[in-house]
Amino acid sequence: GEILAYVDRISQYSDNVHVREIWDCILHDERLQPLFFFTRYSKTRGQINWYRVTAVVCLLREKGVYRKAMTAMQLHLALEGTARCTNRYYGISRYLLDDSHLKAVREILQKKGY
Numbered sequence: 001g002e003i004l005a006y007v008d009r010i011s012q013y014s015d016n017v018h019v020r021e022i023w024d025c026i027l028h029d030e031r032l033q034p035l036f037f038f039t040r041y042s043k044t045r046g047q048i049n050w051y052r053v054t055a056v057v058c059l060l061r062e063k064g065v066y067r068k069a070m071t072a073m074q075l076h077l078a079l080e081g082t083a084r085c086t087n088r089y090y091g092i093s094r095y096l097l098d099d100s101h102l103k104a105v106r107e108i109l110q111k112k113g114y
Helices: 002-008 019-028 050-062 072-080 099-111
Strands: none
Touching: 002 019, 002 050, 019 099, 050 072, 050 099
16 A cells, blocks of 8 residues: 555656556565565564665666656655655665566566566
8 A cells, every 4th residue: 555655656657557557466476575564673573665665666667667768766756756865765775676576576577568
């Protein structure tokens, strides 16, 4: 719910009418779902990992789901509704997807015609 509402803010930057469906599949995929929540520290456990959401937005841009005319940074600014990058953008390098997760995203995109 909360993540979908967040990424809906940039759906106008996608030429794909199924962009919400793609996100829905990603967020409900049993291999990927755990990535979107912190598990390690009790203080943040169960909270949404917005760094990971941002990393997936960047990945989907690379895969052509979002328009290449928008830079990853511009998409981030549109998501955050701000003029300056936040640490959610600068912190994504620690939350990039590993090969098995990239494969899961690729499979979802292939099903959706990518």
